[in-house]
Amino acid sequence: MCGRYKQGAALHALMKRYLISKELQKEYTPLNEVFPSQVVPAVVEQGERELQLFKWGFTVGFKKGLVINARGETVDTKPLFKQAFLKGRCLIPAEGFFEWKKDGQSSEKHFITLADGSIFSMAGIYNRFKDSSGIEYEAFVIITTASNNQVVNIHNRMPVILSRQEEELWLNPELEDVGLLKSLLKPYEGEEIELKVLKC
Numbered sequence: 001m002c003g004r005y006k007q008g009a010a011l012h013a014l015m016k017r018y019l020i021s022k023e024l025q026k027e028y029t030p031l032n033e034v035f036p037s038q039v040v041p042a043v044v045e046q047g048e049r050e051l052q053l054f055k056w057g058f059t060v061g062f063k064k065g066l067v068i069n070a071r072g073e074t075v076d077t078k079p080l081f082k083q084a085f086l087k088g089r090c091l092i093p094a095e096g097f098f099e100w101k102k103d104g105q106s107s108e109k110h111f112i113t114l115a116d117g118s119i120f121s122m123a124g125i126y127n128r129f130k131d132s133s134g135i136e137y138e139a140f141v142i143i144t145t146a147s148n149n150q151v152v153n154i155h156n157r158m159p160v161i162l163s164r165q166e167e168e169l170w171l172n173p174e175l176e177d178v179g180l181l182k183s184l185l186k187p188y189e190g191e192e193i194e195l196k197v198l199k200c
Helices: 012-018 082-085 164-171 178-183
Strands: 006-008 031-034 039-046 048-056 070-071 089-092 096-102 104-112 118-128 135-145 157-159 193-198
Touching: 006 089, 012 048, 039 118, 039 164, 048 070, 082 089, 082 118, 089 164, 096 157, 164 178
Parallel strands: 048 135, 070 135
Antiparallel strands: 006 031, 006 096, 039 048, 039 089, 089 118, 096 104, 104 193, 118 135, 135 157
Protein backbone atom coordinates (compact mmCIF):
# COMPACT_ATOMS: atom_id res chain seq x y z
CA MET A 1 0.00 0.00 0.00
CA CYS A 2 0.97 3.64 0.10
CA GLY A 3 -0.07 5.49 3.25
CA ARG A 4 2.33 8.43 3.22
CA TYR A 5 4.49 10.11 0.63
CA LYS A 6 6.65 13.19 0.12
CA GLN A 7 5.76 16.07 -2.17
CA GLY A 8 8.10 18.85 -1.15
CA ALA A 9 8.78 20.36 -4.57
CA ALA A 10 8.04 24.01 -5.17
CA LEU A 11 5.21 24.96 -7.51
CA HIS A 12 7.56 26.15 -10.28
CA ALA A 13 9.41 22.82 -10.16
CA LEU A 14 6.15 20.90 -10.61
CA MET A 15 5.09 23.13 -13.50
CA LYS A 16 8.45 22.62 -15.22
CA ARG A 17 8.45 18.85 -14.64
CA TYR A 18 4.99 18.40 -16.17
CA LEU A 19 5.20 21.15 -18.82
CA ILE A 20 2.31 23.10 -17.29
CA SER A 21 1.80 26.77 -18.12
CA LYS A 22 -1.54 27.44 -16.42
CA GLU A 23 -1.09 28.91 -12.95
CA LEU A 24 -2.58 27.10 -9.96
CA GLN A 25 -5.44 29.23 -8.64
CA LYS A 26 -5.27 28.04 -5.02
CA GLU A 27 -2.60 28.29 -2.37
CA TYR A 28 -0.21 25.35 -2.35
CA THR A 29 2.12 24.25 0.46
CA PRO A 30 4.87 21.67 -0.24
CA LEU A 31 4.86 18.83 2.30
CA ASN A 32 7.71 16.58 3.36
CA GLU A 33 5.17 13.99 4.49
CA VAL A 34 1.69 13.88 2.98
CA PHE A 35 -1.02 12.24 5.10
CA PRO A 36 -4.41 10.93 3.94
CA SER A 37 -7.13 13.64 3.90
CA GLN A 38 -4.64 16.39 3.04
CA VAL A 39 -5.16 18.51 -0.09
CA VAL A 40 -2.24 18.18 -2.49
CA PRO A 41 -1.37 18.63 -6.19
CA ALA A 42 -2.41 16.21 -8.91
CA VAL A 43 -1.78 16.46 -12.65
CA VAL A 44 -4.81 16.13 -14.93
CA GLU A 45 -5.47 16.48 -18.65
CA GLN A 46 -8.64 18.49 -19.36
CA GLY A 47 -8.14 20.07 -22.76
CA GLU A 48 -4.74 21.14 -21.47
CA ARG A 49 -2.48 19.81 -18.77
CA GLU A 50 -3.18 21.32 -15.36
CA LEU A 51 -2.21 21.08 -11.72
CA GLN A 52 -5.21 20.81 -9.42
CA LEU A 53 -5.50 20.40 -5.67
CA PHE A 54 -7.34 17.24 -4.61
CA LYS A 55 -8.02 15.64 -1.24
CA TRP A 56 -6.30 12.31 -0.68
CA GLY A 57 -8.91 9.64 -0.03
CA PHE A 58 -12.32 8.56 -1.29
CA THR A 59 -15.32 8.66 1.04
CA VAL A 60 -17.44 5.51 1.13
CA GLY A 61 -21.04 6.17 2.14
CA PHE A 62 -21.36 6.84 5.85
CA LYS A 63 -18.37 4.72 6.83
CA LYS A 64 -15.67 6.31 8.92
CA GLY A 65 -12.23 6.71 7.43
CA LEU A 66 -11.04 7.10 3.87
CA VAL A 67 -10.10 4.71 1.11
CA ILE A 68 -6.64 5.92 0.04
CA ASN A 69 -5.44 3.16 -2.32
CA ALA A 70 -6.92 1.13 -5.17
CA ARG A 71 -5.46 -2.22 -6.19
CA GLY A 72 -4.34 -2.19 -9.82
CA GLU A 73 -5.58 -5.73 -10.27
CA THR A 74 -9.24 -4.76 -9.61
CA VAL A 75 -9.42 -1.00 -10.18
CA ASP A 76 -11.42 -1.47 -13.40
CA THR A 77 -14.09 -3.65 -11.79
CA LYS A 78 -14.66 -2.33 -8.26
CA PRO A 79 -17.75 -0.05 -8.23
CA LEU A 80 -15.95 2.59 -6.15
CA PHE A 81 -13.18 2.97 -8.74
CA LYS A 82 -14.50 1.83 -12.12
CA GLN A 83 -15.79 5.18 -13.41
CA ALA A 84 -12.75 7.09 -12.16
CA PHE A 85 -10.47 4.55 -13.83
CA LEU A 86 -12.08 5.28 -17.19
CA LYS A 87 -12.72 9.03 -16.85
CA GLY A 88 -10.67 10.37 -13.95
CA ARG A 89 -7.04 9.33 -14.29
CA CYS A 90 -4.37 11.60 -12.84
CA LEU A 91 -0.72 11.69 -11.86
CA ILE A 92 0.32 12.18 -8.26
CA PRO A 93 3.72 13.93 -8.15
CA ALA A 94 6.05 12.59 -5.47
CA GLU A 95 9.66 12.69 -4.39
CA GLY A 96 9.34 9.45 -2.48
CA PHE A 97 6.97 7.30 -0.44
CA PHE A 98 7.09 5.76 3.02
CA GLU A 99 6.57 2.15 4.02
CA TRP A 100 6.83 0.35 7.34
CA LYS A 101 8.52 -3.00 7.77
CA LYS A 102 7.12 -5.02 10.65
CA ASP A 103 9.67 -6.59 12.98
CA GLY A 104 7.89 -8.43 15.75
CA GLN A 105 6.00 -5.88 17.84
CA SER A 106 7.77 -2.91 16.28
CA SER A 107 8.06 -1.48 12.78
CA GLU A 108 10.78 0.34 10.92
CA LYS A 109 10.01 3.28 8.67
CA HIS A 110 11.57 3.39 5.19
CA PHE A 111 11.69 6.20 2.68
CA ILE A 112 11.77 4.98 -0.92
CA THR A 113 12.73 7.34 -3.70
CA LEU A 114 14.53 7.57 -7.03
CA ALA A 115 18.30 7.54 -6.74
CA ASP A 116 18.61 11.04 -8.22
CA GLY A 117 15.89 12.46 -5.96
CA SER A 118 13.83 13.67 -8.91
CA ILE A 119 10.05 14.04 -9.02
CA PHE A 120 8.23 10.93 -10.24
CA SER A 121 4.58 10.11 -10.91
CA MET A 122 2.36 7.70 -9.06
CA ALA A 123 -0.74 6.54 -10.95
CA GLY A 124 -3.93 7.95 -9.45
CA ILE A 125 -7.62 8.25 -10.14
CA TYR A 126 -10.01 10.92 -8.92
CA ASN A 127 -13.71 11.55 -8.54
CA ARG A 128 -16.11 14.14 -7.15
CA PHE A 129 -17.69 13.85 -3.70
CA LYS A 130 -19.82 15.92 -1.32
CA ASP A 131 -18.94 16.70 2.27
CA SER A 132 -21.40 16.71 5.17
CA SER A 133 -22.47 20.25 4.24
CA GLY A 134 -23.19 19.30 0.65
CA ILE A 135 -20.13 21.10 -0.70
CA GLU A 136 -18.51 19.30 -3.63
CA TYR A 137 -14.82 18.49 -3.71
CA GLU A 138 -12.50 16.25 -5.74
CA ALA A 139 -10.47 13.46 -4.20
CA PHE A 140 -7.96 10.90 -5.42
CA VAL A 141 -6.60 7.49 -4.54
CA ILE A 142 -3.19 6.06 -5.40
CA ILE A 143 -3.11 2.82 -7.37
CA THR A 144 -0.94 0.07 -5.94
CA THR A 145 0.59 -3.09 -7.32
CA ALA A 146 2.80 -5.94 -6.12
CA SER A 147 6.19 -4.79 -4.88
CA ASN A 148 9.25 -5.16 -7.05
CA ASN A 149 12.38 -6.94 -5.86
CA GLN A 150 13.73 -3.76 -4.27
CA VAL A 151 10.70 -3.15 -2.06
CA VAL A 152 9.28 -6.62 -1.40
CA ASN A 153 11.41 -7.15 1.72
CA ILE A 154 9.77 -4.08 3.26
CA HIS A 155 6.17 -4.45 2.08
CA ASN A 156 4.30 -6.63 -0.39
CA ARG A 157 2.59 -3.65 -2.10
CA MET A 158 3.89 -0.42 -3.60
CA PRO A 159 2.42 2.49 -5.58
CA VAL A 160 2.39 2.22 -9.36
CA ILE A 161 5.25 4.41 -10.61
CA LEU A 162 4.85 5.48 -14.23
CA SER A 163 7.62 6.23 -16.73
CA ARG A 164 7.47 9.46 -18.76
CA GLN A 165 6.00 7.58 -21.73
CA GLU A 166 3.44 5.85 -19.53
CA GLU A 167 2.42 9.19 -18.05
CA GLU A 168 1.25 10.34 -21.48
CA LEU A 169 -0.89 7.24 -21.96
CA TRP A 170 -2.35 7.39 -18.45
CA LEU A 171 -3.40 11.02 -18.80
CA ASN A 172 -4.91 10.64 -22.28
CA PRO A 173 -8.65 11.26 -21.69
CA GLU A 174 -9.55 9.60 -25.01
CA LEU A 175 -7.89 6.30 -24.08
CA GLU A 176 -10.40 3.73 -22.81
CA ASP A 177 -8.56 0.54 -23.77
CA VAL A 178 -8.80 -1.28 -20.45
CA GLY A 179 -6.18 -3.85 -21.40
CA LEU A 180 -3.63 -1.20 -22.34
CA LEU A 181 -4.35 0.89 -19.26
CA LYS A 182 -4.06 -2.08 -16.94
CA SER A 183 -0.78 -3.10 -18.55
CA LEU A 184 0.69 0.09 -17.06
CA LEU A 185 -0.23 -0.97 -13.52
CA LYS A 186 2.80 -3.12 -12.85
CA PRO A 187 5.73 -3.13 -10.42
CA TYR A 188 8.33 -0.49 -11.19
CA GLU A 189 11.12 -2.02 -13.28
CA GLY A 190 13.70 0.74 -13.11
CA GLU A 191 16.91 0.40 -11.17
CA GLU A 192 16.79 3.93 -9.77
CA ILE A 193 14.85 3.24 -6.57
CA GLU A 194 16.93 3.99 -3.51
CA LEU A 195 16.01 2.85 0.00
CA LYS A 196 16.54 5.16 2.93
CA VAL A 197 15.87 3.87 6.44
CA LEU A 198 14.30 6.37 8.81
CA LYS A 199 13.87 5.71 12.52
CA CYS A 200 10.29 5.76 13.78
